[in-house]
Amino acid sequence: MERLATDCLSKVRDARPLVHHITNYVTVNDCANVCICTGGSPVMSDAAEDVPGMVGLASAVVLNIGTLNPRTVESMLVAGKVANSKGIPVVLDPVGAGATEYRTACVRTILDRVKVSVIKGNAGEICVMAGMAGTVRGVDSGDAGDVAGAVKALASRHGCVVAASGPVDYVSDGKTVMELENGSPMMENVSGTGCMLSSVIGCFVGACGASAGSVASAITTFNVASEDAEKMCKGPGSFKTALMDCLFNIDPSTVGERARWNLCSNYTQ
Amino acid sequence: MERLATDCLSKVRDARPLVHHITNYVTVNDCANVCICTGGSPVMSDAAEDVPGMVGLASAVVLNIGTLNPRTVESMLVAGKVANSKGIPVVLDPVGAGATEYRTACVRTILDRVKVSVIKGNAGEICVMAGMAGTVRGVDSGDAGDVAGAVKALASRHGCVVAASGPVDYVSDGKTVMELENGSPMMENVSGTGCMLSSVIGCFVGACGASAGSVASAITTFNVASEDAEKMCKGPGSFKTALMDCLFNIDPSTVGERARWNLCSNYTQ
C-alpha cells in the first residue's frame, strides 16, 4: 500500500501542478516554498477580482482561514465556486475552527457553499468540527478526543477525505481510517507546519486526484522529510531550513520505503 | 536583580502563554516563530469579527502598527478594549511613529482609547513620542536624543512600562530607568528584530505580568540569544536562523547569569 506514496510523489514531480492558495499572511511564504520543494508551482491571490482567472489555471485550490476576514472569506467562496464548476479539487484548512465563533461560522459557510475535496486540520480542529470532544487553543490543537472516529465521521458527513495532523496522523475517506506514523516532534516548534502540509496536499491532489491515498502520500512525504530534517538541525530555525532542503531532495522511492501506514481496523466496516 | 530574568523565563516556559498579535505582514512569521522559541503560543488574527473571541483566550495582546491601515487600526482598538475589560496586558509597538503623520495620529488614538501596559519602540520612535529630540527614518531609528530621559517621561505620562531598543536598551516604569547592555550588532541587519522583541515581551508579560522587571527579562533573553547566534553565523541570513535556534535552546539560568543590567542613577529619584 505504501508503494502508492512513491507513485504519487513521482506524479507530482512530473506534473508540476499549479496550486492556487487563499491563505494567511503568517505562513504564506513557507507554504509557497514548500509547494516548490514538493514539486508544485504555487500562486497566491486573494482578490475576488483576480481569483476566477487564477483558479481557472490551477490544478488544485487551497483555502486556509488562518487570518481570515470578510473580504478574503468572500474570495474563498468565489474560488470554491469556480473550482467546483471546473472539477478542480479544493483543500480546506480550517485553522482555529472551534477557537472563535467567527471561525466556526466561516468554516460552516464554506462547507455549505463549496464542495470540498479534502479537509485537513489539527486533531483539535477536526474533533471540534466532528462534534466530538476536543479543544482548540488559539490556532493550535488542544486536547483531542477520538481522532480516528472524528476523521471518519467528518469524511462521511461531507463526502470528502479528512486528515487530522498530530503526533500520529489520521486520514479517512468515510469508509476506512488510516493511521500514519512518520514525522518529527520538531514540527510543533515551527509556526505553520500545518499550513505547509495543506500546501503539500494541494500538490498531491492536483497531480493525483483527491483520494485518501494521495492525501496519505502527501502527509508521509512531508513527514519523512521532517525526519531527515530533525537529524540535521540544532533547533526550530535550522529545522525549517532543513525541512525545505530535505523535501526538495527526497526521492519518491525513499518515501514509499519508509512510510509507516496502518489501517485502523476498529473503524473499518 | 538579574536573577529575575531566570525566574521569568522559567515561568514563560511553564505557562506557555497564548499571545494574540495584530501585527504587520512583513515580519509576522518571524514573530510567530520567536514566540514559539521563547516558550509561548502565538496567534495572529486581525478581523474585528474574530478579535474579541481570540483576545478572550489570550494571556497578552501585541499591537504592532508596522503595516497599519484603517481596518486593522480599528481591530486594534477592539482588541485593546476587550483586553482592558479582562485585565489582559497590551504591548504596543509604535513602528514608524514620527515618520508619517498618519502613524503618529494612529498611535495617539490607540493610547487615548486603550490602556497600554507596555510601549516598546526603537530609540528614535520613543524619543519622538516623548517629545524629545529624535528622528525616525522610515521604520528605523534615526538620531536619538536622551533615550533614558525619554523612556522615563513616556512611562510616567502613560502610567506604563516603556522600553527603547538600540545598541543599549532602556526600560522604565516611570520611576527608575534600567540600562540593558546585552545584544548583538547583527540585530540591525535583520528586518523585524524590533517586532520580534515585542513578541518576546508579549510572552513575558503574559506569563509574569507587565512590570519593568519582566520587560527587562524579555529583552535580555532575546539579547543573550542574539549573542550566541552572532557566534554561529556567516551573515544576516544564518544569523536569523541561529537566533531562533539559540532562543529555543537557551537555559533560564544562563540568561540570569549573563544579564548585564544597570540602574541609571541620574534618572532615579
Place this chain on the structure above:
Amino acid sequence: MERLATDCLSKVRDARPLVHHITNYVTVNDCANVCICTGGSPVMSDAAEDVPGMVGLASAVVLNIGTLNPRTVESMLVAGKVANSKGIPVVLDPVGAGATEYRTACVRTILDRVKVSVIKGNAGEICVMAGMAGTVRGVDSGDAGDVAGAVKALASRHGCVVAASGPVDYVSDGKTVMELENGSPMMENVSGTGCMLSSVIGCFVGACGASAGSVASAITTFNVASEDAEKMCKGPGSFKTALMDCLFNIDPSTVGERARWNLCSNYTQ
C-alpha cells in the same frame, strides 16, 4: 563597462537608500531582508493614508502586484503620483501580468497614470506586455519568445528601463540591449527571487539613478551572490539563507570582476 557594477554597489552601501515598497505578502519579508543585505533600508506601507508621507522620505519606490487588490492598487497609484511629483524613481514588478485579465488591466492602469522608471518582470511577463509570444503560468514565467526584442520594445514604448529575468537576464533602455549571464539555477527553486531582485533594483536606482547601467549592476550583484550561495547550499532552504549572507558579504570589486555582460548587437542600432 562591468566596472560600473562596482561603483554602483559602493554608492548603495554609502547612501543606504530608503526604499518604499507596496508589495505582496508572500515574499515581503525576504524583500525587506534582501534590501538590508544589499545596503538599503526597506519600508513597507500600503495604506493610502500613510503612503504620501512615507514616499516623501524615500529614495525609490517599488510597486509589486503579486497579491494585488483594489485597495492596494489604489495605494500604488497614490505612491506613484507622489513619487513622480518629487522625482523619486518608481520600479514596477508586474507579477503575473498576462496570467489574468485583472492583473493585466491593473498594470495598464499603473502605466497609464504613473511615470515608471524601471519595469522588471520575468521573461514571460515582459514578452506578454510587449505583445510578443510568451506565456505566464500563475506567477511564473511560461514560454518566452524573443526576450531581447521584448525588453527593447517595451522600454522604447514607455521611455523607461526594462529588465527581464531568467536563465539569462536582459536589460534595455530602448536603445541598446544588454545580456547578463551571471546567476544560479537554484534561484528558480525559491519563491520570490524575482520580487527580491526588484527590491535590489530599488536600492540601486535609489542610490545611482534609474539607468540601464544601474539596473544591470543590481541584477549582477544579486546574481553573483546567488552563485556564491549555490556553492554553500544543500537545497532551496539553505540556498535562501546563504543568498542573504552572500549578498551582505559581497565586495563591490568582486561584483565588477565577475560580471559577465554582453551587448546584444542585433538589437542595437
